[in-house]
Amino acid sequence: MFSETIELRGHIIDSLILPKVLDQILTHGANFKIAEIKIGKKRADQSFARIEVSAETSEALDELVLRLRQHGAEVAKPADAQLAKAPVDGVFPSDFYVTTNQQTFVRFEGKEIEVRPAMMDSAIAVDRKKRTARAVKFFDVSKGDEIVVGHDGIRVVPVQRSTSGTDLFQFINTIIDADEPKSAIIRELGHELQRARVTNAKIAIVAGPAIVRTGAGQHLVRLIESRYVDRLFAGNAFAVYDVERALFGTSLGVNPDLAFARGGHENHLRAANTIREAGGIAAAVRKKILNHGIMHACVRHKVDIVLTGTIRDEGPIPGVTTDALEAQKVMREKLAYVTHVLLLAALQHSLAVASMLAPTVKTVCVDIDPSAVERAVEHQPLQSIGLVTDVEPFLRELAECIAESEAKPGDRKKQ
Amino acid sequence: MRELLLCPPDYYGIEYEINPWMSRARGAEAALAQKQWKELHATLLKLDCKIHLVAPQPNLPDMVFTANAGLTVGRRFIPSNFRHKERAGEAPHFARWMKEHGYEISWLPDDLYFEGEGDALFNGDTLFCGYKFRSDIQSHRAVAEMLGCLVISVELVDPRFYHLDTCFCPLPDGGAVWFPAAFDEYGQRAIREHVPELIDVLPEEAMHFSCNAVVIERDIVLPEGAPKLVAALVDRGYRCHELPMSEFIKAGGACKCLTMFMPQRQEP
Numbered sequence: 001m002f003s004e005t006i007e008l009r010g011h012i013i014d015s016l017i018l019p020k021v022l023d024q025i026l027t028h029g030a031n032f033k034i035a036e037i038k039i040g041k042k043r044a045d046q047s048f049a050r051i052e053v054s055a056e057t058s059e060a061l062d063e064l065v066l067r068l069r070q071h072g073a074e075v076a077k078p079a080d081a082q083l084a085k086a087p088v089d090g091v092f093p094s095d096f097y098v099t100t101n102q103q104t105f106v107r108f109e110g111k112e113i114e115v116r117p118a119m120m121d122s123a124i125a126v127d128r129k130k131r132t133a134r135a136v137k138f139f140d141v142s143k144g145d146e147i148v149v150g151h152d153g154i155r156v157v158p159v160q161r162s163t164s165g166t167d168l169f170q171f172i173n174t175i176i177d178a179d180e181p182k183s184a185i186i187r188e189l190g191h192e193l194q195r196a197r198v199t200n201a202k203i204a205i206v207a208g209p210a211i212v213r214t215g216a217g218q219h220l221v222r223l224i225e226s227r228y229v230d231r232l233f234a235g236n237a238f239a240v241y242d243v244e245r246a247l248f249g250t251s252l253g254v255n256p257d258l259a260f261a262r263g264g265h266e267n268h269l270r271a272a273n274t275i276r277e278a279g280g281i282a283a284a285v286r287k288k289i290l291n292h293g294i295m296h297a298c299v300r301h302k303v304d305i306v307l308t309g310t311i312r313d314e315g316p317i318p319g320v321t322t323d324a325l326e327a328q329k330v331m332r333e334k335l336a337y338v339t340h341v342l343l344l345a346a347l348q349h350s351l352a353v354a355s356m357l358a359p360t361v362k363t364v365c366v367d368i369d370p371s372a373v374e375r376a377v378e379h380q381p382l383q384s385i386g387l388v389t390d391v392e393p394f395l396r397e398l399a400e401c402i403a404e405s406e407a408k409p410g411d412r413k414k415q
Numbered sequence: 416m417r418e419l420l421l422c423p424p425d426y427y428g429i430e431y432e433i434n435p436w437m438s439r440a441r442g443a444e445a446a447l448a449q450k451q452w453k454e455l456h457a458t459l460l461k462l463d464c465k466i467h468l469v470a471p472q473p474n475l476p477d478m479v480f481t482a483n484a485g486l487t488v489g490r491r492f493i494p495s496n497f498r499h500k501e502r503a504g505e506a507p508h509f510a511r512w513m514k515e516h517g518y519e520i521s522w523l524p525d526d527l528y529f530e531g532e533g534d535a536l537f538n539g540d541t542l543f544c545g546y547k548f549r550s551d552i553q554s555h556r557a558v559a560e561m562l563g564c565l566v567i568s569v570e571l572v573d574p575r576f577y578h579l580d581t582c583f584c585p586l587p588d589g590g591a592v593w594f595p596a597a598f599d600e601y602g603q604r605a606i607r608e609h610v611p612e613l614i615d616v617l618p619e620e621a622m623h624f625s626c627n628a629v630v631i632e633r634d635i636v637l638p639e640g641a642p643k644l645v646a647a648l649v650d651r652g653y654r655c656h657e658l659p660m661s662e663f664i665k666a667g668g669a670c671k672c673l674t675m676f677m678p679q680r681q682e683p
Binding site: 009010011014015016017019020043044046070071072074 | 547552553555556559560563564565566567568569570599601602604605608609
């Protein structure tokens with residue numbers, strides 16, 4: 001969405017110039033917001049209106065503004081963003097502008113530049129020569145980089161709610177509680193993911209150990225095998241749980257197939273050791289040491305696996321990024337073109353991912369803990385669905401729904 | 416007694432084309448133009464007007480259309496900023512003449528086009544201003560600031576009626592003669608809201624420049640060819656003086672275009 005602020009002065013009420021300008025904005029498919037209006041008190045007093053005009057493309061906006069100028073509209077000349085140099089590496093100048101995850105524009109030398117990518121809780125660095133603006137984290141900033149300070153020359157465009165009648169996210173941006181029905185929503189989500197597949201969307205899964213522990217791994221494997229997963233974000237523990245399950249049938253010593261069986265952490269450590277010995281998950285698959293499970297399916301189906309570590313990790317297994325800053329960088333990079341994210345029973349990891357998402361990314365958060373769902377959904381208030389439920393029935397139903405639809409691809413069209 | 420500024424058509428002719436009426440190929444007949452102008456001059460004299468003449472200048476054929484010299488209110492004269500370079504040369508001659516005759520000259524900023532009384536007509540204490548073809552709406556605001564009066568800006572949409580005085584003629588009783596189709600929808604609504612009694616001119620009569628009339632109290636001097644309008648005006652108690660204007664209509668002007676009030680209004 002591109003916008004420009006115009007100003008109208010004169011006897012714009014008596015001459016009906018104001019309604020004419022507003023009507024023209026709408027008939028050209030653009031929108032307006034009256035930012036300020038002052039109506040003359042006496043007969044000869046002139047009136048004033050400041051109007052923000054927004055249009056889909058910059059060409060449409062230019063053409064419209066040109067038309068409106070005929071009727072006396074003047075383009076307001078907003079101030080450029082103020083820039084200050086980073087005093088040392090890793091430190092922003094004081095009063096630096098803190099970004100949201102919304103689309104943001106910076107006015108530089110009279111022109112607006114879009115901040116790319118949109119990233120929340122960052123500063124904005126402007127490159128004068130390239131005329132580009134990017135969101136930067138502390139570790140990204142070097143001494144002398146020019147950083148936006150204050151609020152002048154910044155424009156934030158909130159994501160518009162989808163108006164497509166087929167979009168699941170059009171109506172739902174809230175949380176479905178534990179005692180509410182979920183089947184219809186899961187079915188719709190399945191269809192949304194199918195549509196996404198067709199349009200080359202990128203689907204990411206953030207997976208928590210509960211997937212393995214509840215025995216939902218097999219359902220996730222079905223999604224991976226049907227090519228509904230492009231990237232998998234998880235911690236070291238998730239991978240080791242999955243390997244333990246694949247190698248020994250247990251996860252953290254518990255066999256999900258037995259009602260009350262108990263075991264120790266032994267299998268968990270043995271699983272980590274096996275992968276370390278093999279030289280990593282992909283190597284273990286190649287050497288036929290790891291023959292099933294989620295990680296195996298990811299390797300077989302070329303799903304991009306992004307594993308990051310925590311302090312409590314055993315191992316870690318090769319391929320896990322343990323440097324927290326490096327992990328942030330890798331995650332951001334891998335999230336850049338993602339369009340749909342399923343945050344599945346992984347509170348900390350989900351919050352980390354959600355904070356890195358562009359506002360246009362459609363997000364589904366599933367967790368048994370209502371507060372975890374609430375916190376994750378907060379990041380994407382217009383594009384998210386939260387489901388308070390055990391992850392196993394969710395994944396089972398989603399996998400079944402997709403399998404049914406894949407088997408009868410014509411059915412949707414007939415409906 | 417109303418004072419008027421006219422300019423003899425000594426150098427008048429169709430030497431360029433800046434509106435749909437003008438055709439250099441067709442041209443205007445000089446002798447007939449002289450005759451028609453003299454008849455207008457005589458009619459206005461007969462109506463007890465005091466007529467001032469500005470000296471015509473070679474290469475400025477349209478100087479005869481003094482309504483576009485500027486706008487006079489009280490002793491203040493706001494000279495035009497002509498949109499077309501062909502007419503821009505007229506401005507200093509008019510300004511000099513007005514200054515020599517004791518008027519205070521108030522120039523508009525150079526970048527605002529404004530074509531004087533042609534696009535600015537008082538109806539009571541409201542100044543109606545036309546825009547788009549010749550004057551910019553921005554100039555209306557500047558004029559409103561200079562004069563401290565209410566200005567109703569109306570958009571002109573038919574290039575044949577490129578000045579306000581070709582399609583709108585205020586009457587002393589607060590009403591006006593107009594050709595509605597020359598205005599956009601908003602302009603029509605604004606005029607209807609501010610002018611209580613409007614006399615619509617039919618398209619075939621508007622083509623004879625019937626709205627381009629000089630109103631001196633109850634006397635209206637207008638081009639011939641508008642019997643229905645004349646009947647409507649007579650019905651309202653006006654005396655109509657119909658004049659042949661064929662040679663000036665060829666340049667897109669008639670009685671009113673050939674006349675500027677000095678002043679159009681005493682005080683804003």
